[in-house]
Amino acid sequence: MLQANAASGMSVSDECKQKFMELKRKKTYRYIVFKIDEKLQQITLEKTGAPGASYEDFTTELPENDCRYGVFDFEFTTEDNCQKSKIFFISWSPDTSRVKAKMMYASSKDRFRRELDGVHYELQATDASEMDIEVIKDRVS
Template sequence: MSSGVTVDAAIPPLFHDMKFKKTLKVAFFRISDDGKRIIVDEEKQIKPSEKDPYGAFIRMLPTNECRYIVFDVAYGTKESGDKTSLLFIAWAPEDSSVKAKMVHASSKDYLKKELGLDNEWDLHDMADAMNIREMGAKLKGALCVEGRDLGCH
């Protein structure tokens, strides 16, 4: 909490349900308008029933606002077959304000610690976000991610 930003009380139960009950495939969070809390971005949530969660995730990324995202990524490995893993994504696009990027960066580790997540992917533009091979690199041994072949057999 070095930035002074706290995690809203609604986030831990939402994350718990996402992790254990699989209620969401992707959850978006943002800094509140008053700059004091990290809150759930209610308009940007992806249900497990979404046919293309990765495509929906890409479409939901704002062009000039920072977001924290937790993605319950489905992937396949040669060693252990199909798996899922929670991936923490820090979205800080180049077109967001310097102040927003600074608050976002200084609050990121606090949110990750609150959620107990280590696996992180930092994104700064659409080219980064659309690089699914990079997402796969964050998931040890991934050969496919969200049904997309990484071409690394």
């Protein structure tokens, strides 16, 4: 069932929620990239990354001049040698993207983020340095 976001009129496709659950529970994907389909007024699935994909693979999937949402399952080892993973929600809104796109992504973000139950950290980035792997590592340490 689709529910429209009152603020932006954007609904979230069931596929988005389903793929996120597969990433969270089954580790089927390393990352997912979502985009807003302006014609459908809906947040849709754009790409998924295989479990072995890297953070660099994920960041290269984000367009240079357009907004996207992404989730990345970051795996790391703690100081006491425990394997852990934390899910990051990344709102990518480069300065070079269209004003309308930035507004749509900004107004839809909070509700979409709430649909993805199990996100540990949230990042907003307008350029690559704001979501560098070191930023990710700092968040989990």
